[in-house]
Amino acid sequence: MTAPTTALPPSPTIAAVAAALAALRARRPLVHNITNYVAMTISANVLLSLGASPAMVHAGEEVEEFAGIADALVINIGTLSGPWIDAMLRAAAAANRHGKPWLLDPVAAGATRLRSETALALLHLKPAIVRGNAGEIMALAGLAGAASAASAEASRGVDSLAGSDAAAAAAVALARQAGTVVALTGETDYATDGTRLIAITGGHPLMPLSTALGCALSAATGAFLAVAPPLEAAVAALAVYSAAGAVAGARCPGGAGHLPAELCDALLAMDEATLAAHAGFTEIDL
Numbered sequence: 011m012t013a014p015t016t017a018l019p020p021s022p023t024i025a026a027v028a029a030a031l032a033a034l035r036a037r038r039p040l041v042h043n044i045t046n047y048v049a050m051t052i053s054a055n056v057l058l059s060l061g062a063s064p065a066m067v068h069a070g071e072e073v074e075e076f077a078g079i080a081d082a083l084v085i086n087i088g089t090l091s092g093p094w095i096d097a098m099l100r101a102a103a104a105a106n107r108h109g110k111p112w113l114l115d116p117v118a119a120g121a122t123r124l125r126s127e128t129a130l131a132l133l134h135l136k137p138a139i140v141r142g143n144a145g146e147i148m149a150l151a152g153l154a155g156a157a158s159a160a161s162a163e164a165s166r167g168v169d170s171l172a173g174s175d176a177a178a179a180a181a182v183a184l185a186r187q188a189g190t191v192v193a194l195t196g197e198t199d200y201a202t203d204g205t206r207l208i209a210i211t212g213g214h215p216l217m218p219l220s221t222a223l224g225c226a227l228s229a230a231t232g233a234f235l236a237v238a239p240p241l242e243a244a245v246a247a248l249a250v251y252s253a254a255g256a257v258a259g260a261r262c263p264g265g266a267g268h269l270p271a272e273l274c275d276a277l278l279a280m281d282e283a284t285l286a287a288h289a290g291f292t293e294i295d296l
């Protein structure tokens with residue numbers, strides 16, 4: 011029997027995630043966010059605690075210029091309107107021209123025609139990563155023709171009613187069809203480039219009870235895009251955030267009110283031992 015000529019890509023390790031986090035902190039990337047009104051403050055605080063520099067810049071008159079100076083761009087369609095859509099399309103095209111990686115968070119894709127058409131138009135501009143909950147990933151995969159249309163019961167507005175396990179196949183199909191990495195979140199998170207599927211455990215059941223933590227995760231994932239290729243960036247972001255979420259949730263016995271603050275503190279203090287204690291990976295055969 012002959013030995014294989016090409017090695018399989020290595021499975022993710024806690025050490026590799028810790029190294030990506032160290033690289034991020036050393037680089038302190040400037041992350042350009044076009045995000046929704048609900049998510050702006052927590053996204054900026056998550057980026058600062060992680061070790062990145064946030065900037066919320068959405069005016070059509072300046073997004074192209076800013077995309078050129080930023081290290082990565084995050085586009086989140088949470089609170090859409092006509093001028094914002096124009097700015098999002100211009101920013102994504104400018105990031106592509108400048109060779110800057112960018113991420114799409116298709117908030118509530120599938121809920122309205124405006125959201126579906128905008129998410130699809132942005133997908134066609136080739137984001138490096140799409141990060142969404144199960145309902146959004148199933149909807150976007152259906153809209154892109156990568157999977158059958160998502161059922162109306164998969165989402166309620168910005169919230170997913172479906173579990174992430176049920177959306178893993180749609181995530182893989184979307185990644186293949188769109189040539190992107192998909193970061194799918196829920197009780198278990200998944201990262202896939204269409205050839206590999208990695209499950210990431212951690213987090214806390216209180217996380218869906220605090221608004222915009224998914225949006226802030228998308229911002230954090232954008233920061234990792236400045237220091238790592240898309241699949242590694244997605245895995246690192248999901249693992250770091252899952253570990254921080256687990257630590258933060260354990261410090262919130264009375265509910266989710268303080269969760270965003272605890273999450274930021276946990277991100278600031280994140281280290282390899284905490285990652286090892288609170289995040290895990292499984293590589294799933296495709």
Ligand SMILES: Nc1ncnc2c1ncn2[C@@H]1O[C@H](COP(=O)(O)OP(=O)(O)O)[C@@H](O)[C@H]1O
Nearest residue numbers: 143195196197199213214215217218223224225
């Ligand atoms: N039931 C859960 N248990 C643990 N972590 C969760 C749970 N639901 C969501 N999370 C975590 O919350 C974060 C946001 O994910 P999610 O709620 O799917 O996004 P969104 O806010 O966009 O709907 C992710 O880090 C995810 O792992």
Ligand SMILES: Cc1ncsc1CCOP(=O)(O)O
Nearest residue numbers: 046048088168222223224225
């Ligand atoms: C409530 C809400 N409405 C429009 S955007 C938004 C925030 C959604 O945040 P997330 O997707 O992280 O739950």
Ligand SMILES: [Mg+2]
Nearest residue numbers: 117143224225
């Ligand atoms: Mg969301």
